[in-house]
Amino acid sequence: MSNTVAAANAAPQGLRERKKQRTRDALVDAANRLFLSQGYARTTVDEIAAAVDVSQRTFFRYFANKEEAALAVLADAERYFVARLRTRPAAEHPLEAMHAAVCEAWHDLHAAHQRDGRGVTAALELAQLIESTPTLRAAYLCHQAEQEQQVVxxxxxxxxxxxxxxxxxxxxxxxxxxxxxxxxxxxxxxxxQAQEDGPAGMITMIGRHVDQLGPALAGHWH
Incomplete structure (x- = not known):
C-alpha cells in the first residue's frame, strides 16, 4: 500500500526523488518480508539493508529504527487518510467525512493489490504482527495518538x-x-476469508461498525 499512497500524495518528482522513493519502498518491502518470515525480534537492520543491497547507513537515512520500518505501511496509509479527510466536502457530517476518507484509503489498497498481488495480504499480516509484538504495539499506539491529534x-x-x-x-x-x-x-x-474478500470486505466491516456506533453509544441495547 505504501507505493500507492506515496504516489497519491506526491507532487511531480525529479529523478533523484523518485530514486529515493524506490529505495524507501524497497526497504519497507524487505523489512516486512523478513519480519513476517523470521519474526520481528530476530530481524536486524543489517539484514534489511543487505536484502536491498544498501548499507546500514542508507537504512538510517530513511528510518530511525526497525520500528519505523515495520510501521511504515500503516503510517503511510494513515497519513493518506488524513490527507483525504482534508479534501472531503465541507457540507458532510464529520463522521460521514471520516468514513468516506478511510474507504478511499482502502480503495487505494485495492489498487496496490491489483498491481502487485500483496497489498491486502501484507496489510492483514502486518496488523497481526503489530498486535502480537509488544514493542511494535506500543510504538503504534504512540503513532495513533499523534495521528488522532491531526484528525482533531x-x-x-x-x-x-x-x-x-x-x-x-x-x-x-x-x-x-x-x-x-x-x-x-x-x-x-x-x-x-478476509484475504479473499480483499478491501471490499474491510470497507464492509468498517460500514457495519459505523452503522452500530449510534445505537451502541446512545441507543437502548434491549
Missing part, C-alpha cells in the same frame, strides 16, 4: 470550532480511531 485539528478546522473549548472534535476522533481498530481486529479474525 482537521475536524476543528472543518467545523470552525475551537478544540480546546469544544470537546466534539477530540471525542469524535478518539471514537473513530477506536472504531477503525475494532474493525481491523474483526477483519483479521476472518483469516483466509
Amino acid at each position: 485539528e482537521v475536524l476543528a478546522a472543518r467545523e470552525e470550532v475551537d478544540p480546546v473549548t469544544d470537546l466534539r472534535p477530540r471525542l469524535l476522533a478518539a471514537t473513530f480511531g477506536a472504531l477503525i481498530r475494532s474493525a481491523h481486529q474483526a477483519w483479521t479474525t476472518q483469516g483466509a
Whole structure:
C-alpha cells in the first residue's frame, strides 16, 4: 500500500526523488518480508539493508529504527487518510467525512493489490504482527495518538470550532480511531476469508461498525 499512497500524495518528482522513493519502498518491502518470515525480534537492520543491497547507513537515512520500518505501511496509509479527510466536502457530517476518507484509503489498497498481488495480504499480516509484538504495539499506539491529534485539528478546522473549548472534535476522533481498530481486529479474525474478500470486505466491516456506533453509544441495547 505504501507505493500507492506515496504516489497519491506526491507532487511531480525529479529523478533523484523518485530514486529515493524506490529505495524507501524497497526497504519497507524487505523489512516486512523478513519480519513476517523470521519474526520481528530476530530481524536486524543489517539484514534489511543487505536484502536491498544498501548499507546500514542508507537504512538510517530513511528510518530511525526497525520500528519505523515495520510501521511504515500503516503510517503511510494513515497519513493518506488524513490527507483525504482534508479534501472531503465541507457540507458532510464529520463522521460521514471520516468514513468516506478511510474507504478511499482502502480503495487505494485495492489498487496496490491489483498491481502487485500483496497489498491486502501484507496489510492483514502486518496488523497481526503489530498486535502480537509488544514493542511494535506500543510504538503504534504512540503513532495513533499523534495521528488522532491531526484528525482533531482537521475536524476543528472543518467545523470552525475551537478544540480546546469544544470537546466534539477530540471525542469524535478518539471514537473513530477506536472504531477503525475494532474493525481491523474483526477483519483479521476472518483469516483466509478476509484475504479473499480483499478491501471490499474491510470497507464492509468498517460500514457495519459505523452503522452500530449510534445505537451502541446512545441507543437502548434491549
